[in-house]
Amino acid sequence: MSKDDLHINTRVLHDAWTAEAVTGATAVPIFQSTAFAYETARGLEDVFVGRDAGYVYSRMGNPTLTAFERRMNALEGGIAAISCASGMAAISSVVLALAGAGDEIISGKSIFGGTYSLFHKTLSRYGIVTRFVESRDVDAYRKAINDKTKLIFVETIGNPMIDVPDIRAIAEVAHEENVVLVVDNTVTTPVLFRPKEAGADIVVHSTSKFINGHGNAIGGIIIDCGSFAWACDRYAHLTDFSRRFGGFAFAAFLRGQICRDIGSVMSPFNAFLMTVGMETLALRMQRHCSNAMKVAEYLEKHPAAQEVRYPGLQKHPDHAVSFKQFGGMHGSLIAVRLESRYACFGCMDALKIVQKVANLGDVRTLVIHPASTFCREMNVEERVACGVSDDLLRFSVGIEDVNDIIDDVDKALGVAGC
Numbered sequence: 001m002s003k004d005d006l007h008i009n010t011r012v013l014h015d016a017w018t019a020e021a022v023t024g025a026t027a028v029p030i031f032q033s034t035a036f037a038y039e040t041a042r043g044l045e046d047v048f049v050g051r052d053a054g055y056v057y058s059r060m061g062n063p064t065l066t067a068f069e070r071r072m073n074a075l076e077g078g079i080a081a082i083s084c085a086s087g088m089a090a091i092s093s094v095v096l097a098l099a100g101a102g103d104e105i106i107s108g109k110s111i112f113g114g115t116y117s118l119f120h121k122t123l124s125r126y127g128i129v130t131r132f133v134e135s136r137d138v139d140a141y142r143k144a145i146n147d148k149t150k151l152i153f154v155e156t157i158g159n160p161m162i163d164v165p166d167i168r169a170i171a172e173v174a175h176e177e178n179v180v181l182v183v184d185n186t187v188t189t190p191v192l193f194r195p196k197e198a199g200a201d202i203v204v205h206s207t208s209k210f211i212n213g214h215g216n217a218i219g220g221i222i223i224d225c226g227s228f229a230w231a232c233d234r235y236a237h238l239t240d241f242s243r244r245f246g247g248f249a250f251a252a253f254l255r256g257q258i259c260r261d262i263g264s265v266m267s268p269f270n271a272f273l274m275t276v277g278m279e280t281l282a283l284r285m286q287r288h289c290s291n292a293m294k295v296a297e298y299l300e301k302h303p304a305a306q307e308v309r310y311p312g313l314q315k316h317p318d319h320a321v322s323f324k325q326f327g328g329m330h331g332s333l334i335a336v337r338l339e340s341r342y343a344c345f346g347c348m349d350a351l352k353i354v355q356k357v358a359n360l361g362d363v364r365t366l367v368i369h370p371a372s373t374f375c376r377e378m379n380v381e382e383r384v385a386c387g388v389s390d391d392l393l394r395f396s397v398g399i400e401d402v403n404d405i406i407d408d409v410d411k412a413l414g415v416a417g418c
């Protein structure tokens with residue numbers, strides 16, 4: 001039986017994984033070493049120039065990172081994976097590997113605030129222009145493509161809009177024009193969705209969220225799905241790498257130049273925490289999703305909820321896309337509009353179990369008021385595009401007993417006078 005035939009609950013534990021060669025340790029050892037020694041000058045040279053496999057210096061690679069990368073790569077079905085210090089480091093590195101001054105990228109509007117700021121503010125200073133389009137409007141992506149376009153970026157579930165773009169349809173548009181599709185799979189993870197199967201070329205994650213799961217380390221990863229033919233005019237800067245590395249041109253350029261030069265590397269200790277966290281990913285996602293469904297159903301019936309956004313609800317405009325794309329699970333993120341900002345703050349302050357935290361994908365249930373926190377740099381127009389109003393709360397539902405979560409929210413809404 002090939003490991004590809006195994007189910008995800010088994011694969012997160014056994015895929016791309018062997019006990020450590022020397023001692024048989026079943027957990028990945030933390031190679032907390034900056035550099036790696038060689039017997040001879042020639043031996044070091046061979047590894048340095050890539051004639052031999054091996055490690056030189058941990059900014060360029062480390063065995064603990066390799067273990068984590070192999071596992072993520074297996075789950076996403078890629079040909080190569082490169083871990084990074086954070087989700088933002090992963091996204092920045094992908095863009096810098098594909099686009100330069102004078103180039104353009106296209107992005108859905110309903111994306112993570114940090115990514116929005118990177119595209120809108122930081123990259124524009126370096127001559128990379130982002131064209132933002134309505135995340136679910138497939139035609140808008142098509143219209144925004146021109147000769148300068150180097151990638152299309154989309155998230156699987158926008159947050160806090162909680163909208164679900166049809167990735168397969170967007171991939172078709174991208175490929176009609178030979179443009180790379182980059183999918184941020186942070187909030188769905190390979191348990192709900194493998195972007196490669198819908199046509200994505202590159203997958204990125206903030207592994208700080210569900211992959212780690214326990215809120216104890218920042219990290220990111222880039223997976224090359226191996227589907228894109230890099231030897232083409234649009235990516236002329238990769239010509240040399242295409243000649244040398246064929247289908248691995250992008251991965252080689254990313255690892256051997258961009259990530260090395262930027263220094264976006266993950267620490268071995270964080271890779272260890274990610275690897276341990278990942279072992280329970282499938283189990284956690286099932287619980288996150290079933291709990292979130294119940295909390296959303298509870299909120300939907302509550303008179304104080306002006307609007308409940310959760311793709312698992314029949315009423316959600318993207319319910320059908322979500323169902324088809326994510327196989328009946330709909331994630332852990334819920335956005336709910338109460339009467340006012342005052343009601344939101346009152347509810348948050350009264351919560352006892354649900355924590356007020358700027359994070360998502362933790363095993364604990366978290367709540368945040370986006371308008372006063374991660375969306376505060378946005379102007380009114382941008383907030384509308386991202387579905388952020390002053391009366392909006394966003395929950396990331398954890399894996400506690402769901403009755404305790406609902407009880408906590410119910411009491412808090414009561415205290416807030418909702």
Ligand SMILES: *Cc1c(COP(=O)(O)O)cnc(C)c1O
Pocket residue numbers: 086087088089112114115155184186187205206207208209218219220360
């Ligand atoms: C958190 C997040 C990021 C950024 O990741 P960091 O690890 O915080 O740098 C990117 N995309 C999405 C969807 C996220 O939720």
